[in-house]
Amino acid sequence: MMSNIVRQSFFTVNASMFLLSILNCSAFAMELTDNLQLHGFLTQGAFYTTDNNYNGKSDDKVSFDQTEVGANIFWQLNDRIDFSAQALYRRAGKVENSDLRTDYAMMSVNLLSNDTSHSGIRLGRIKNPIGLYNETRDVAFTTPSILLPQSVYLERSRSLLLSSDGGQFFGSYQLGNGWLTFKMNYGKAHNDNDEIKKVMFGNLAQGDLEADDKMFSGQVKYSLDNDKYILALSYVDVTLDYKPTSTDILASGTAKFSPYMLSAQYNGEKWGFTSEYYYSKNEFENFGFIFPDSYPVTENWYLQGTYRFTPKWQGIVRYDVNILDKDDRNGKNFESFGLPAHLGFTKDWMFGLRWDITPTVMLRGEYHYIDGTSWLSSADNPDRQETERYWDLFALQLSFRF
């Protein structure tokens, strides 16, 4: 068993190194014509924790169970119509097992475009505009750290909130020295909600929790001075229906999530500051006597500062708070269900360093001092009684892009 894991890890690392070495032969000329571009990335992570598991078996050992490989195409058919698609291979501990899927695939129609505004519609599988990072959350080069602030970009709800199959209205208007942008998505969410089910019901639930096809996500953003200052408000509305099995002790209830996210960012020459605040009203109804109706409010936020020492070296510090039920900040309710109280919250101090070796190769490392286990995955930590409240996490990541 152990040797299998070791062998698998070695294989992954070797394969990644091999790919990196063949890909890293200077910058590619990937523009096949002026109207067609190909881009992609390859990311390999390594994780070590003093307790608990993150992205595979990382407790007191090194786990290489995080690989992300993506390739995309963008094609301008004519002056108005674009097609774009991205394939994404992803492995993340036991949460996501070597999954290859269409990350997005859409047609964009540009309806209006002039000096001070543009707008249009998109049809297909479209990334959801939530906060500053959701649309490109799996692309290491675009994220501030190896672990996205888990308070607001929970791994557990990643697959539910990632994209929707439907349509999007988008528009941008020049307003003073800035641009006001809006995006509104409507469509069907993905249905890989085991992590959400486990944190709601533990191992009680036998049936499936499925998102309906009426998910809404939207964002209004004002960016001043070419993204030097960004202020954004995002909103999501999604309902999950529970489909019990014939022997299920749970009834066919519904779980409704409607989070708001407020994002603020400053991007200077050397300093950068980011803060996002997430507030979600949740409704759990009609699951039967064993799970009475409840309406917990989730409240999460983080504060993050970055400093660019040189164009290639950047440091980052973040404090990140996740509270599953704002009326139960210490997790007393979890304790009354026989679960550890620290499942109710997580406070995470993070310190990291990023080295952009070339414009296409990046290496970064970070250290987390963590109090709480609320965002730990159940897949990697099946027995919550074995989790520890205080733990440290070390992570290293190498990423290549073209």
Place this chain on the structure above:
Amino acid sequence: MNITSRLFLNLSNNCKINYLLIGCLFLFAHNSQAVSLIVNDSVVSPPTSKQNIRNIFTLQKTSWPGGARIYIFVLPDDNPVHQKFSKTLTGIFPHQYRRIWDRYTFSGTGIAPTVVDSEAEMLDKISQTKNSIGYIEGEINRPDIKIIHLDFTQEAIDDE
């Protein structure tokens, strides 16, 4: 005055002239080192204000008046000419551009500027691609490429 001293005088005079010459050369070199915006000959109304240039390079404005797509060419992020262009012509840093472009590239919502490896390739691309825009250091004289003279350039350098 003997020959030696006359020679010395001549030399020192020459030196003065040389210094002046060198000084002029430096001035000239400094001017020719400025980064200029260039467009393909087909572009009828190129941008002349800083905000318009920013709107194009941050992908907010994606077509020319009349509706034709804008094709953008840039040098690599760590190229000194790109850094000069970013800071002096637009006041946006290369890492800020990269973040903006990546957000489009990896969400499928836009096409990022095409990166060329050298200024020679930049000139080739701009001359061959209709409706294209890029930049170059120094002066060029080619019938198929328009240089855009910007009033605010000197002002931007003075701001530095």
